[in-house]
Amino acid sequence: MASLEIDALNKTYGSVRALRDMTFDVRAGEIFGFVGSNGAGKSTTMRIVLGVLAQDSGEVRWDSAPLGPDTRRRIGYMPEERGLYPRMKVGEQLVYLARLHGMDTAAARASMERWTETLGIEERRGDEVLKLSLGNQQRVQLAAALVHEPDILVLDEPFSGLDPVAVDVMSGVLREQAAAGRPVVFSSHQLELVERLSDRVGIVRAGSMVALGGIDELRTTEHRRWAVDGPPDSSWATGVPQVRVVESSGTTTVVEAAGTGPDDVDQAVLRAALAAGPVREFSLVRPSLTELYRDVVAAEAPADQDETEEGAA
Amino acid sequence: MSADRSLGSGAAIRLVAGREIRTRLASKAFIWLTLAFVVIVVLGGLLFKLTGSSSDPQQVAVTADAAAVADQVEATATGVGVEVVTREVPDRAAGEKLLSSGDADALVVATSPTLEIVVKQDLSDQLGSVFGSLAQQLALSSAVTDLGGDPAEVGKAVATAAPTVTALEPEPERDGGQIAAGVIVGILLFIALMNAGQLVAQGVVEEKTSRVVELLLATLRPWQLMAGKVLGIGVVGLVQLVLIVGAAVASSLGFGVLDSSSLDVGAIAVWALVWFVVGFAMFALVLAALAALVSRQEDIGSVTGPVIALMIVPYIVGISIAPYDPESTIVVVMSFIPFAAPFIMPIRQALGAVEGWEVAVSLGLSIALIPVLVWLAGRVYSNAVLRAGGRVKLKDALGGR
Numbered sequence: 001m002a003s004l005e006i007d008a009l010n011k012t013y014g015s016v017r018a019l020r021d022m023t024f025d026v027r028a029g030e031i032f033g034f035v036g037s038n039g040a041g042k043s044t045t046m047r048i049v050l051g052v053l054a055q056d057s058g059e060v061r062w063d064s065a066p067l068g069p070d071t072r073r074r075i076g077y078m079p080e081e082r083g084l085y086p087r088m089k090v091g092e093q094l095v096y097l098a099r100l101h102g103m104d105t106a107a108a109r110a111s112m113e114r115w116t117e118t119l120g121i122e123e124r125r126g127d128e129v130l131k132l133s134l135g136n137q138q139r140v141q142l143a144a145a146l147v148h149e150p151d152i153l154v155l156d157e158p159f160s161g162l163d164p165v166a167v168d169v170m171s172g173v174l175r176e177q178a179a180a181g182r183p184v185v186f187s188s189h190q191l192e193l194v195e196r197l198s199d200r201v202g203i204v205r206a207g208s209m210v211a212l213g214g215i216d217e218l219r220t221t222e223h224r225r226w227a228v229d230g231p232p233d234s235s236w237a238t239g240v241p242q243v244r245v246v247e248s249s250g251t252t253t254v255v256e257a258a259g260t261g262p263d264d265v266d267q268a269v270l271r272a273a274l275a276a277g278p279v280r281e282f283s284l285v286r287p288s289l290t291e292l293y294r295d296v297v298a299a300e301a302p303a304d305q306d307e308t309e310e311g312a313a
Numbered sequence: 314m315s316a317d318r319s320l321g322s323g324a325a326i327r328l329v330a331g332r333e334i335r336t337r338l339a340s341k342a343f344i345w346l347t348l349a350f351v352v353i354v355v356l357g358g359l360l361f362k363l364t365g366s367s368s369d370p371q372q373v374a375v376t377a378d379a380a381a382v383a384d385q386v387e388a389t390a391t392g393v394g395v396e397v398v399t400r401e402v403p404d405r406a407a408g409e410k411l412l413s414s415g416d417a418d419a420l421v422v423a424t425s426p427t428l429e430i431v432v433k434q435d436l437s438d439q440l441g442s443v444f445g446s447l448a449q450q451l452a453l454s455s456a457v458t459d460l461g462g463d464p465a466e467v468g469k470a471v472a473t474a475a476p477t478v479t480a481l482e483p484e485p486e487r488d489g490g491q492i493a494a495g496v497i498v499g500i501l502l503f504i505a506l507m508n509a510g511q512l513v514a515q516g517v518v519e520e521k522t523s524r525v526v527e528l529l530l531a532t533l534r535p536w537q538l539m540a541g542k543v544l545g546i547g548v549v550g551l552v553q554l555v556l557i558v559g560a561a562v563a564s565s566l567g568f569g570v571l572d573s574s575s576l577d578v579g580a581i582a583v584w585a586l587v588w589f590v591v592g593f594a595m596f597a598l599v600l601a602a603l604a605a606l607v608s609r610q611e612d613i614g615s616v617t618g619p620v621i622a623l624m625i626v627p628y629i630v631g632i633s634i635a636p637y638d639p640e641s642t643i644v645v646v647m648s649f650i651p652f653a654a655p656f657i658m659p660i661r662q663a664l665g666a667v668e669g670w671e672v673a674v675s676l677g678l679s680i681a682l683i684p685v686l687v688w689l690a691g692r693v694y695s696n697a698v699l700r701a702g703g704r705v706k707l708k709d710a711l712g713g714r
Contacts, residue, residue, distance in 0.1 A: 050531040052699060069534075073318040077531045081701065083524025088336070099328055100532045102318035144528060148318075 002063040003027040004049070004152055004183050009058035011044055011207075018044045019207040022058070026183040026200075031174055033198030034187040035289075037297055041207040042187040043080045046156050049185075050077050062152065073101045076150030078158050080187075082141050084129045090140055091116070091125035094147045101148035108147070115143040119169065135163055142170065146177075153177055155186040159193060171197055195289040203296050210296050219286040225256045226266060228273050229281035236276030240268050254285060325533055329541025330548065337512065337549040346508070347553050351560040358564030361493075370396035371440055374408040374417040377401060382424045382447070389447045392475075395439040405431070419444070424451060490576045495636035495663040498585050501557060502656060503628040505589055509550030510596045510620070514604035514613050516542055517698070521608050526698055535695035543597045547590070554589050558582045581663045584672075591679050592655025595686060596620065602690035605697040606705045615704070627653035631660050639666035651679045 004026045011019040019041045026032040034042050047053040049060050051072050060067045085093055091112055098108035116122045119139045124132055129140060138161055145155060158170055174197060178184050188194050194201060195215055203211040211218055225246060228237075234248035237255050243265065246254045253273075257265045266284075273279050287295070337343050371390075375383045383399045390397035400417070402408040408420035412433045419440050423429040428448040430436065436444070454464035517539075520526040529538055562582050603616040627647055635644045639661050648657040648667070654675045661667040689711075697710040 047527075052527055052530050069532075070319050073320060073532050075531070077528065079524065079527040079531075081524040081527060083526065083528055085519075085525050086523050096328070096332055097528065100320070100325070100529065102320045102532075 002183075004185070005059075005061040005064075006045060006049065007059045007061065009045060009048055009060070010056045011041075011048065011053070012056055017207055019048075019055070019058075021208055022204070024202050024209055024212055026185050028183050029178050029181045030183055030199045031178045031197055032183070032185045033194035033201040034185055034204070035189070035191060035194055035201060035293060036187075036204035040204040042204055043156055044207075045204075046077075046080075046154050046185070046187070049154055050075060052079075070102075073148070074151040076145040076148065076153045076155075078141060078145040078155040080156040082137070084137070084140060084144065086130035087128050089126055089128055090121065090132070093129065094140070094143055097144050098147045101150075103148055111147050111149060112143075115147050118173075119143050134161060135166055138162055138166065139169075142173065146173070151182055153182060153184040153186075155184070157188060158186050159188050159190055167193070191289045191293055201289065203293055205297055211292065215289065218289070218292055221287060223256050223258060224266070225254055225285040226269055227281070227283050227285050228253045228255065228269070228279060230273050230279035231277035233276075236272050237269065240265070240272045243269060251280075320532070322534075322537055325537045326541040326544060329533070329538055330545035333516065333542055333545025334548055337546065338552070343549065343553065347556055350504075350553075350557045354557055354561045355564045358561070358568050362568035370398045371419070371437065371443075372411075372417045373397055373399045373440070374402045374411050374420045375399050376405055376408055376420070376422050377403055379421045379424045382421060382428075382451075385450065386421065386443065386447060389450065390443045393439075393442050393446060395443055397440075397443060425455070427451075488576075491664050492636045494576055494578070494581055495639075495660040496632050497561065498581060498663050499628065499632040499635070499656060499660045501554070501561075502585060502589060502592065502659060503624065503631075505550055505554045505557075506592050506596055506655065507621070507624055508553075509546055509593055510600045510624070511617075512546045512549070513543060513597045514600040514617050515610065516546065517601050517604035517694075518607060518610055518613055521605065521698060521701065522610060524701070530699060535698055536691040538698075539601050539691065539694045543594075543601055547593050547597060550593055551586065551589065554586060558585055576663075581659070584662050585659050587676075588655040588659045591676065591683075592652075594683050595652060595655075595679065596624065598683075598686040598690040602693035602697075602710075603707075605694045606707060606710060608701050608703070612704060623652050624656070627656040631656040635660040636664060639664045649675045649678060651682045654679050 006022060006024050009019050009022040010017075022041060022045050024032075034045075036042050044053065048055045049067070051067065051069070062071050065071070088096070094112040094115070095105070095108045098111055099105065103111065112125075113122070116125055119142060121132075121136055121139050121143070124136060124140075129137060132140065142158065145153065153174075155174075158174075159167055162170060171193070174184050174186065178199075186197075198215060200212070200214050201218060202209050229252050231253075232251050234245045234253040237243060237245050237253060240255075242258050242262075243255050244258075246256045248254070255269055257269070262268075270279065270282055273282070373386055375386070380401050383401065386399055387397055402411065402420070405420070405422050408417065408422070409431065411417035412420055412431065415433075418432070419436060420431040421428070422431055428444060428451055430444055453467065457464045457467045520529065520538075526538075559582075562578050565578055599620055600617055603620065604613060606616050607613060627650075630643060630647055630653075634641055635657055638644065644657060644661065647653040648661055648671070658667070658672060658675050662672060693707065693710040696712075697705040
């Protein structure tokens, strides 16, 4: 199965190291969520994939071959800084962009018509982009990324500035594209959305990948925790070996078992709780992507955050 | 996985240029500016025709009886500075027919005993002085004959008698038509180059400001985008100039303004277009590169200022000195310097004050510089066009940092 491989990319702007051995891959048919604070290197990575920026070292490959202009023309790209010709009509603009990506006029026109319909902007084909509402401009921007029927999608912050309905439309398009066997990479700060959409997630800090994997994989922690809604006092838990109470409020007690504990420690915890009184809820607590992200990014050295990609780019 | 998506450089540049041409030709600014110029040029020609109609040569018909005087009429006319064309008619009736149809301004029917002239209504002042002087000469001739002398010899002596004038700073003779053509060519080229150059600079910054450049450069090489833009706007500028120059040539020929001039209007027009293409290539490349350094329309002036000065200086020299003194050192020297040549050489050519080899050398120098500019501009543009935010230093853009 073909995949988009980002292999040990390095990039330095003056004295700022924007990327340090950035490495990950996105498989065909997979949605890859790319998260990290501003300036962590997400946009820089995407721009290098598109060839808009040149890396200092490292390689980007598709289907095991280094990316060249002809392959790049098959990528659908949504830049972080949105950009269209403000005084060009929507339809004309999309046809022009499709043709720049190697489509012939007839195919470009047909594709423009299809995508403007799918995205609900078919009424605006004859309008200049600058006369559109912000939400519609975003839809045109997405259409611009899709109009040449790309085989790979690279979308930098596709959800920023979208209303809830547009977020649903965008999510649907991403899922469809992945279902059609295309690799989809997108970056976002809306972590709940990333968690919901992505098959795999990469968290970047200071130019390198610090956490990478499937959502479930990432959420599996070394120390397992359970939330127990039952006996009002947490003293019942103290008797269970290798388990400590993390927090307790009202009837809810959160306990943590050290990674070295036996696999059936959850049963021991439940038995101890039941012995102390009725238990209404017993659940494994897994960190959300937001919590994971905070953990990972909190370890960040403050000095790395100063330079933003925008300023240096 | 999907259809072939190769896009050759030629196709890419054609697409970019095509977009520029379609967008610009349809813009109101282009249509109105071009229309305004065409109207000005045509009205100018008409005005010139109305005010300068006296420069038409006077037609004088001479009957067979008086045919001997024809040469003398022309010689005398030249002496008093009037242009006269004579034609012989078989008899008075034929001559009068010409008068009534307006094809002749005066008819000489007899020379002795007195000079006898027939006109339709009255004799023009110019012809009046010619015939007055001629009558005196004829009277003198008959007196000379009476005294036994040779009137032809005396007549010749009288006709050719003229004061000898020594000019301390002689000025080569230029006719009004040539000077006018020189000034018009100078002004038109300046406006056309300035306008097209500004369009290039604005177009580059527009793509940067709107950030669409990032989307474009994901599929185009920077030099392809720059080349397409320069080419497209160049074609638009050329179309505009062809329309204006065409209107100028058509109105000058149509109104017959330049009948008396030694001007080759067609050649001047073609040369103006050649110099536009050469000048545009140079200025557009420089302006595209410099405009890529800034990100906002307001900042264009700060980088293009020096280039505009590079256009204004030769323009001023071109239209204020060259038409009146095409041999002056500054004019001759500047007509060879690449960025100044497009403003000055065509003026010298309009004045007929230049040798073929000079044009070839000047054109050769300019054209030789273009590949260097392509390389430099491509480098600066590629390095600067994706850097948003503040102004990029030229040194950094050249160094590729």
